Amino acid sequence: MKSLSAALALAVPVYAGLRFPCSTLTTQRLDPVVQPGSNPSTHVHHIVGGNAFNASMTGDVASRATCTTCQMANDFSNYWTAQLYFKHPTNGSYIKVPVLPVQPLLGGSNGAQAGLTVYYTQFDLSKDNLKQQKITSFKPGFRMTVGSPTATSSQQVGLTYQCLSGGGRGAEMNDFPTKPCSGGIFTSHHFPACWDGKNLDSPDHQSHMFNTIKYNGFTNAPACPSSHPVRMPQVTYETTWDTSKFNSMWPSGGKNPFVWSFEGSGFGTHADYMFGWKGDELQKAMDKSECFYDGCGSITKQQMATANLCTVKDMVGEKVEGWLTQLPGMAM
Ligand SMILES: *[C@@H]1O[C@H](CO)[C@@H](O)[C@H](O)[C@H]1NC(C)=O
Numbered sequence: 001m002k003s004l005s006a007a008l009a010l011a012v013p014v015y016a017g018l019r020f021p022c023s024t025l026t027t028q029r030l031d032p033v034v035q036p037g038s039n040p041s042t043h044v045h046h047i048v049g050g051n052a053f054n055a056s057m058t059g060d061v062a063s064r065a066t067c068t069t070c071q072m073a074n075d076f077s078n079y080w081t082a083q084l085y086f087k088h089p090t091n092g093s094y095i096k097v098p099v100l101p102v103q104p105l106l107g108g109s110n111g112a113q114a115g116l117t118v119y120y121t122q123f124d125l126s127k128d129n130l131k132q133q134k135i136t137s138f139k140p141g142f143r144m145t146v147g148s149p150t151a152t153s154s155q156q157v158g159l160t161y162q163c164l165s166g167g168g169r170g171a172e173m174n175d176f177p178t179k180p181c182s183g184g185i186f187t188s189h190h191f192p193a194c195w196d197g198k199n200l201d202s203p204d205h206q207s208h209m210f211n212t213i214k215y216n217g218f219t220n221a222p223a224c225p226s227s228h229p230v231r232m233p234q235v236t237y238e239t240t241w242d243t244s245k246f247n248s249m250w251p252s253g254g255k256n257p258f259v260w261s262f263e264g265s266g267f268g269t270h271a272d273y274m275f276g277w278k279g280d281e282l283q284k285a286m287d288k289s290e291c292f293y294d295g296c297g298s299i300t301k302q303q304m305a306t307a308n309l310c311t312v313k314d315m316v317g318e319k320v321e322g323w324l325t326q327l328p329g330m331a332m
């Protein structure tokens with residue numbers, strides 16, 4: 001990652017979309033995209049964003065939310081991934097892995113509490129492609145997922161793990177690191193950027209979108225196909241899982257002791273997106289070429305101290321923290 005960091009530092013000004021921190025909103029067993037109305041859903045999620053988050057979410061989310069844990073004050077979207085757990089190598093108990101705010105390669109986390117960092121890029125990290133192509137915002141009610149908890153082999157590009165150590169992020173891998181990482185485990189989830197132009201969702205929550213990105217990382221999506229002709233922002237999540245305190249319990253040579261909340265394979269890493277920007281705020285940001293890092297001028301930002309006050313109640317009412325003899329919802 002040194003070369004990317006150096007390249008970014010040289011590329012002044014840098015402009016290519018939005019990047020902002022969102023603090024943790026809640027960690028519970030709900031999934032309004034894949035299992036709407038189910039309380040609880042099958043596995044635990046780590047969720048950030050607006051307080052309209054609920055077991056079921058329809059229509060214009062932004063009209064119901066009154067606060068958001070994201071730095072962009074008019075972004076009431078919800079963003080979530082599975083929660084990571086440590087599975088004790090000898091007694092088999094599980095404990096939730098804490099989340100650290102992402103320390104971006106440039107800039108800081110701005111006072112975020114845990115959470116994840118969200119990107120809406122127009123091309124890649126250092127340029128936009130607005131001269132070639134309009135970037136169309138998602139519409140109210142839009143939702144999508146990337147990846148699948150049942151995957152047992154490598155899925156599409158952009159779903160990666162990195163082993164943080166000594167300030168570096170290391171190589172992007174498709175499965176969990178096989179050795180302890182002194183700085184934690186960094187996960188990335190890149191969503192596809194081509195939309196069919198019609199459906200806010202689809203039965204598998206994926207086929208209304210299409211991925212043309214061929215490589216891991218922030219690379220531009222090649223042209224969208226005629227089946228999915230509308231170019232949307234490239235949405236990415238980055239999360240830092242603080243696995244370091246469990247490294248002393250990882251026996252030398254033993255297998256990776258970290259599991260997602262659905263257990264499964266490391267290839268099962270996945271993420272969910274529920275659009276919830278107010279009005280045309282995201283479209284306005286995507287129409288500009290100067291809006292990376294600084295929030296696009298016209299986009300209203302809030303202090304993370306304010307964002308951190310936004311909460312939702314525990315709607316499931318089960319223990320997800322501390323030592324657990326089984327993962328919530330997972331029968332032995
Ligand atoms: C969540 O859904 C329940 C049941 O439909 C509803 O009563 C409640 O007001 C909703 N909460 C929010 C924050 O939208």
Ligand SMILES: *[C@@H]1O[C@H](CO)[C@@H](O)[C@H](O)[C@H]1NC(C)=O
Nearest residue numbers: 088090091092093323324325
């Ligand atoms: C497993 O080990 C951990 C760490 O020592 C301990 O806190 C937990 O209670 C143990 N679980 C069981 C079921 O013994």
